[in-house]
Amino acid sequence: MxxxxxxxxxxxxxxxxxxxxxxxxxxLEYSQFYDISRLGAVVVKGIRSVQSDGNPTPRVAEVTGGxxxxxGLQGPGVEKFLHDDHYLPGLKKTGxxxxxxxxxxxxxxxxxxxxxxxAEAAADITALEINIxxxxxxxxxxxxxxxxxxxxxxxxxxxxxxxxxxxxxxSPNVTSIAEFARIAEACGSDAVSLINTLSAMAIDIETRRxxxxxxxxxxxxxxxxxVAIKMVHDVYKAVKIPIIGMxxxxxxxxxxxxxxxxxxxxxxxxxNFVDPFVTLEVIDFIDSxxxxxxxxxxxELTGSLxx
Amino acid sequence: xxxxxxxKNEHLHGDYYRAVFDAPxxxxxxxxxxxxxxxxxxxxxxxxxxxxxxxDAKDGQITILYKxxxxxxxxxxxxxAGTECDMLGPCGKGxxxxxxxxxxxxxxxxxGAAATFMLTRQAKQRGVLLLGARSKDxxxxxxxxxxxxxxxxxATDDGSAGFKGRVTELIAPLxxxxxxxxxxxxxxxxxxxxxxxxxxLKAENLDGELSIDQIMCCGVGACFGCVVKVNDHAHPxxxxxxxxxxxGPVFKLADVYVGK
Numbered sequence: 001m002x003x004x005x006x007x008x009x010x011x012x013x014x015x016x017x018x019x020x021x022x023x024x025x026x027x028l029e030y031s032q033f034y035d036i037s038r039l040g041a042v043v044v045k046g047i048r049s050v051q052s053d054g055n056p057t058p059r060v061a062e063v064t065g066g067x068x069x070x071x072g073l074q075g076p077g078v079e080k081f082l083h084d085d086h087y088l089p090g091l092k093k094t095g096x097x098x099x100x101x102x103x104x105x106x107x108x109x110x111x112x113x114x115x116x117x118x119a120e121a122a123a124d125i126t127a128l129e130i131n132i133x134x135x136x137x138x139x140x141x142x143x144x145x146x147x148x149x150x151x152x153x154x155x156x157x158x159x160x161x162x163x164x165x166x167x168x169x170x171s172p173n174v175t176s177i178a179e180f181a182r183i184a185e186a187c188g189s190d191a192v193s194l195i196n197t198l199s200a201m202a203i204d205i206e207t208r209r210x211x212x213x214x215x216x217x218x219x220x221x222x223x224x225x226x227v228a229i230k231m232v233h234d235v236y237k238a239v240k241i242p243i244i245g246m247x248x249x250x251x252x253x254x255x256x257x258x259x260x261x262x263x264x265x266x267x268x269x270x271x272n273f274v275d276p277f278v279t280l281e282v283i284d285f286i287d288s289x290x291x292x293x294x295x296x297x298x299x300e301l302t303g304s305l306x307x
Numbered sequence: 308x309x310x311x312x313x314x315k316n317e318h319l320h321g322d323y324y325r326a327v328f329d330a331p332x333x334x335x336x337x338x339x340x341x342x343x344x345x346x347x348x349x350x351x352x353x354x355x356x357x358x359x360x361x362x363d364a365k366d367g368q369i370t371i372l373y374k375x376x377x378x379x380x381x382x383x384x385x386x387x388a389g390t391e392c393d394m395l396g397p398c399g400k401g402x403x404x405x406x407x408x409x410x411x412x413x414x415x416x417x418x419g420a421a422a423t424f425m426l427t428r429q430a431k432q433r434g435v436l437l438l439g440a441r442s443k444d445x446x447x448x449x450x451x452x453x454x455x456x457x458x459x460x461x462a463t464d465d466g467s468a469g470f471k472g473r474v475t476e477l478i479a480p481l482x483x484x485x486x487x488x489x490x491x492x493x494x495x496x497x498x499x500x501x502x503x504x505x506x507x508l509k510a511e512n513l514d515g516e517l518s519i520d521q522i523m524c525c526g527v528g529a530c531f532g533c534v535v536k537v538n539d540h541a542h543p544x545x546x547x548x549x550x551x552x553x554x555g556p557v558f559k560l561a562d563v564y565v566g567k
Contacts, residue, residue, distance in 0.1 A: 022530070023525075023529065023530065024529055025527075025528055025529035025530070025531075029525075029527050029528045029529040029553070030527070030529065032527070045531070053547070053548055054531060054534070054548065057521045057522070057532075057533070057534060057535070058521065058522045058532075059521075059522075059531070059532045059533075059534070060522055060523075060524045060530065060532035060533075061522070062352075062353070062354065062355045062378075062379075064351060064352040065351050065352070065354075066354065067354070067355060067524065069524075069530070069532065071530070071531045071532065074531045074534065074548060221354060222351065222354075272525070272529065273355060273356070273524050273525040273526075273529070273530055274346060274354055274355060274356060275346075275393075276395070276527070
């Protein structure tokens with residue numbers, strides 16, 4: 001048994017496997033299948049200051065090697081998230097470590113959401129993940145994550161609003177993701193997570209209509225994994241803060257690839273939809289991989305790429 | 308999530324098929340209007356699960372009826388008996404059991420008749436199936452409903468079987484034939500049919516439950532892909548999104564949003 005605990009400096013996780021925001025609901029949806037406190041952390045769907053309807057349907061489409069989505073960050077708003085049993089109070093009962101993904105339409109809104117979460121539930125929240133990379137909302141999301149100045153404004157505003165550990169979730173839809181990782185580090189983010197979905201589109205050739213009502217969406221699933229691995233590799237060389245790697249993980253071997261590329265932890269996303277138990281398999285695989293290769297701690301694996 | 312082994316996967320007619328699975332965990336406790344989310348194979352062009360209404364669940368077996376409409380169902384139609392699939396279910400909220408004092412009326416479009424079939428076992432009074440389809444070639448399960456004691460009435464767009472017209476047009480005569488009787492309508496079919504039905508039931512002050520869905524992904528309420536509009540009772544006249552997989556697919560008529 002290797003030591004699979006991971007240390008992010010300001011917070012520690014029992015293992016390096018978490019869920020990608022947006023693919024695990026608000027956490028309780030999967031607690032019907034297993035004890036979600038076994039995860040390194042549950043990363044919940046994006047929360048803003050007020051309730052949000054999201055995009056019109058259809059919101060999802062299957063493509064070769066993955067799927068497109070344009071959910072558009074439907075969510076209950078921060079107050080309901082804090083006080084309704086379907087959300088944080090229910091999650092707290094499971095004993096799971098909770099990372100809350102936050103967003104807003106302005107830098108001030110991001111800061112407001114962070115401040116509310118800290119004020120009401122600092123003890124129940126392991127970290128906040130700043131979502132500056134959702135490609136499916138017109139204001140907020142990737143509008144901030146693809147412009148260096150706006151990214152810096154949002155991250156700094158949240159940093160000034162809370163002492164909670166901060167993770168910045170980066171968009172792959174930029175020329176240099178390393179540049180944005182450096183901005184996150186400089187503005188006080190404690191970690192970065194990558195990648196969010198790749199901007200994408202699919203067309204039904206019979207009707208000649210886009211397959212998503214939003215016309216464009218985000219590509220996820222196994223197809224994006226090599227792109228994500230390369231970006232984790234790039235970011236690992238660019239910053240000192242830890243990386244949460246994600247994008248197309250379908251099994252334990254995929255997760256180990258991210259760790260070798262430079263990730264301290266990983267998140268499983270789209271595959272949860274296909275196999276609700278995949279995260280548990282990934283945890284077990286990482287443990288056995290470390291044993292098989294003589295790593296006493298999973299942390300030795302991070303950035304162990306042989307060049 | 309459990310193993311489901313195909314017992315039988317038969318072509319009915321046209322693009323319609325029936326598959327029977329040995330799936331004791333999914334079959335236990337399943338009721339009308341619920342669905343299973345099936346991982347058909349592990350091909351990289353068919354990764355996501357596909358939801359199917361449960362046509363029947365008994366003796367440890369799940370029966371589904373399906374139409375080949377795309378890659379997933381085309382792949383499913385080629386699977387032989389003995390093939391092991393991975394089935395998630397029973398999923399979602401289905402139809403309420405009909406009260407003793409109502410005539411249960413299934414109002415279905417095409418293979419939507421699969422979703423209401425198990426109500427035939429719960430009906431205390433003789434039930435009715437109102438089945439609409441494009442033509443006689445799109446009718447399914449009429450013999451099974453008749454054998455279960457339901458009064459089967461058909462409407463086709465082209466008049467090739469039964470009444471020529473829409474299935475909703477069969478409701479007024481049915482109500483007129485049964486003065487003083489209470490009804491509950493249980494519906495599954497294409498979205499325009501369901502919206503027309505909901506408007507009619509509301510206008511006539513009749514009660515019902517409708518199975519309404521959208522292209523689905525996780526099937527357990529996590530991805531928010533399959534939302535449908537329902538009434539926001541906190542803000543009368545306004546709608547909000549509900550997840551068809553977890554909050555539905557069956558919604559009470561009072562919750563169904565039919566527009567302003």
